[in-house]
Amino acid sequence: MTAGIDWASTDHACCVVDTNGKVISRFTADHTGAGLKDLTRRLTKVQATQVAIERGDGPLVEALLSAGLTVVVISPNQVKHLRSRYGSAGNKDDRFDAFVLADTLRTDRARLRPLTPDSPATVTLRSTVRARRDLVAHRVAVCNQLRAHLQTVFPGAVGLFADLDSAISLAFLTRFDCQDRADWLSERRLAAWLAGAGYSGRTTPAALLARLNNAPRGATGPEGTARAHITRAMLAVLTNLAEQIKTLEAQISEQLALHADAQVFTSLPRSGTVRAARLLGEIGDCRARFPDPAALACLAGVAPSTRQSGKHKSVAFRWAVNKQLRDAVCDFAADSRRANPWAAKLYADAIARGKDHPHATRILARAWLYVIWHCWQDGVAYDPAKHKALQTLLKQDQQAVA
Template sequence: MTDTVAGSRLAGIDWAKDNHAVCVIDEAGEPVERLVVPHTKTGIGRAVAVLRRHGVAGVGIERPDGPLVAGLLAAGLDVFVIAPSQVKALRRRYGSAGHKDDRFDAYVLADTVRTDRRRLTPLRPDTPATTTLRALIRARADLVVHRVAVTNQLRAHLDTVLPAAAGVFSELTLPISRAFLAAFPTQDAIDALTSDTLASWLSAHHYRARPAAVILDRLRTAPTGVTGPAGTALAGVTRAYLTTLTSLIEQTDTLEDQIAAALATHPDAPIFTSLPRSGTVRAARLLAEIGDARGRFPTPAALAGLAGVTPSTRQSGQTRIVAFRWAADKQLRAAICDFAADSRRTNPWAADLYTQARARGHRHPHAVRILARAWLTVIWKCWTTNTPYQPDRHNALQNLLNHTPTHAP
């Protein structure tokens, strides 16, 4: 017994770089039309027209994105993503050879939708809540890039014009650093400072990390900057960088407030905020880049592949090459690797996986990708079951904790 409506037709499309094989079947699983269309606007339009003419109720395909999938969704068709690894296993339903053939795979995809539809999740575009969160997250990331660039430009400028101010506080982006530059933008202004004046200024700005005498000593021992009229003129450049930097920081803070508000109302927020050291922005970034369209990733491997944390394997005859996967969603890869790298600081399981990878000779970026791939399996399970991450139910973590010897103090 199948899940299809009597009289309905289904289709499978074997996606390829240049051409797509299409197979339409009836409710009994018999092919009623086959065709191959080129990967062009006209070819995709022809495929959609054929599916509409047959009144196709569902389409099976191996990938969740691209112009072809966008065209199918725009036509109002139900699209079901079936991972290539699943298709490879399903070929044996129809014979023992299991050879790869585009036309045959298109039929396998269509018939799998016919027989297993209840197990498949239809692909849906991300909800407006997710697309909005993604826009906010990416806009913030762009501002952070600009902020870092302007900070570096300001530091390079100060190294020549006002070296004393460049390193008096730990970071140029700190409010106290920016306030100091605004108040004392020239070498002459710094040279005129006294201990009492500086102490009074620091007190007015509620700064107590270091005594005024220590800071004044730093200012006095730093290389001398540009003095006189030239220093006064170059202070205009300092103010320009400072104004730009302050604006970027303020706008980034505004976006972070909007991100926090958008995340708080998102249905999937509990899943991502439950992850170790996820915080607000990092949790929002993971949610935004993974999305909420469950049908995009039928398996953890599908998610890991798009994130580019699995290697690309090419084999020809006896030659097998395993290399870095360049074709990936770089935003998603950056999000999951950022999370994975930091998770090892509080999660023993993550720390152990990372340490093992490093012990095998992998460099830091490679070890982080290995850890990211493992985390995606956990995240995918939480995501598809709408369950927050619970360390006490994470079997690998619990096994590690239970087998880690404890030493008496």
């Protein structure tokens, strides 16, 4: 018996078919603790040991795995195309989709791979890293809003320091939130405030004061006071986001240090803590999920999609991928070229062939994934001395110098 479950936020449509594709049972389970227990009980009762579903995480999947059932993930894009097997209308119906999932698992189970969950440590690390990334995106959005607001009401504060969301910039805006308060500053007063705020930049107080005075005047008087309330509200949000990001970064550092595969990813050039944690969290620790480097490269979206029909052959960008994994791998690859000659050469060669920066980064990321996969499978740290391609390049450079 095979089962298909069409996942939803409030209830789940389930369908069970036998070896001939005949529907044995249909029912709907509520998305509650009791509902999930009843769902697994009914599946066990009809001896459905394999379940197809459209997503691989969440309480429903946890309940199915805890009940000892084999879970197979079939993506929504695949289900969309599989509907045409059973009719040309293409209508979306939860009960019908549950049947499509169950029958596809029956007919194509040899091509489908069971879901193998990562360890709890990896799942926790992945959740923390993704939460930090979401907060960083919120911080960037709020910072852009604050910049647009200040361009109108207090332009001098926008380009005063290197980053608008830096600690010194936020401290300055907290103390001088409008043009009227900034007009009180003199070179001596600004120098005293910078010393008290612990400013460590190289720009002199005279230069900073000149930036303030040369900028267009902001709103003053009652209007400036009223607009200052908006400035303080955005500052409060931005400051709180910065604090929460630091808290999550401390948790990421602790979780990464306790992970068994930490040395594999922290040994990569310019991986750092957060970047290494992102790679580990997105790749996971289930070795059976990626039997070869090509499988990992395809899921990460750094391997092109090749289509061939007759004499026509095209190579295109791969869209159906794990976007979180692609972003993590490309972020690492783009920065690794600054510390690794082999990576720098691969990137430079791609640029010389006419590739743009994103394409060249994906080419480099694909090469890195082959290295990472071998280190990950063996559970060993990356050692530049054992990287044959890197050592060959270094020897060539030495011979050229000699």
